[in-house]
Amino acid sequence: MDFARIPPDWPGRANMRRISARPHQWCVLEQGAGPVVLLLHGAGGASHSFRALLPLLAPHYRLIAPDLPGQGFTRAGARQRLGLDAMAEDLARLCAEQGWPVAAIIGHSAGAAVALRMAEIMAAPPRAVVGINAALGAFEGVAGFLFPLLAKVMALNPLVPRLFARLWGNEARVQSLLASTGSTLDAAGVAHYLALVRDPDHVEGTLGMMAQWKLDGLMARLPQLALPVLLIAGARDRAVPPQVSRDAVARMPGARYAELPGLGHLMHEEAADQTAALILPFLAAHTRADQRP
Template structure:
């Protein structure tokens, strides 16, 4: 993605800035005032997935949303640092370098795993963590078949990203891919994902992340994460079913779970007001804001 061409109409672009903090060149959006809340998107997403949540949360918080390495508008500076542990370390370093200490971390899908990894290792720890359909196990359904396959292809074929971007980013294919997660997005939302998927650099970074992804360490550490945690799930999620959150709640000392019956994997994009209201209530109950 190129900011000079794609940034002109990118959601919340008025809040965007770019920061060089080793090893990456980060695209970050910052809005609002108050306690700092860090937003982390899922695999293959970008700050666009928070397009409606940022203005809502910015009423009470300093909201910081960033693009993961190589995805969206963040330029990847080190290919070997796209796994869970390395990204968690690099994001924590970026936040410290900017003088931003998150009072809460909110992550969607893989971003939820990153949020928990950061919470278990940061000093001081955030006051709360929220995982929206947090991907704490492998994807299921169509996504579970497609994503590992793409990661394997990446290791065998250096042209995979270009091929995928060229042949997959049709309107019908993007709609089907999003639909396979159990979510229904507006045409505008689908168009944003299509723009991302049609960019070979974004696809390459997404595949690189998936190829390096491992949840074993985080799964083993869940019982030791004492930060108050809220898991928000959609009952229609076909990628990360609610039972993943239920299992995590059973293993964590201070975790709870709220379910939305009519929403899928992209719950925060389908019903941003309802999800933001639930998150804000939880944060306030933890003394955040």
């Protein structure tokens, strides 16, 4: 794998590899042993967002965290395949070609929507899905107006990603953007997002995802999703308010809801121990964590 674009101190760098699976060149982080759990980050993130959660889950599970197409360090091979359905199809193909028996999927924000869509289409679907501040509705706050606006502009002007990276690629603006989600990250966490915002390719992939994002079909089918689902929300989330998860749980027969006080949209980075304390019992109940594949 070409590590030229990956900072030397990037979380999980030693456990990353590149996988070619049509149509993308995936960057995948793998750690741990046990039943396979797929980790899907949200829009604008990368596998690094699970850096604090990985060591808490890895003693029990084989964790596989790909960067989504066009984001992080995954190279998008087809820029028209950055929406929900296409992304889920391409991830399902990646899992099938690699022979990963996915027992569960954990998705953050938009990654939770991708996880639920994968559960619908995979030949061997996961036994459970966990959503962390699941983006199963419209984004609010800064993300609510900034991302869709830039995504539409980008469709008309391909220079927008470079302009965005230049204008927003400073620590003060990234801190402001992160604070608007209701979360507070340490200096290292801010630095990782700053590195992503300064990367025009990552910005282009993120805006492309937002431009192609359509939830209507998935939302209409939520009552048909009978697999066990746990949606965890941070009470201070200002990007995807907790009510979004509550409403989604009410529509899924096998879903349950949990809420953590004092945490925002990036709660798995703020308080990984509290997040893991909810996830681990749920996974153990549905993935037979005592057995090793």
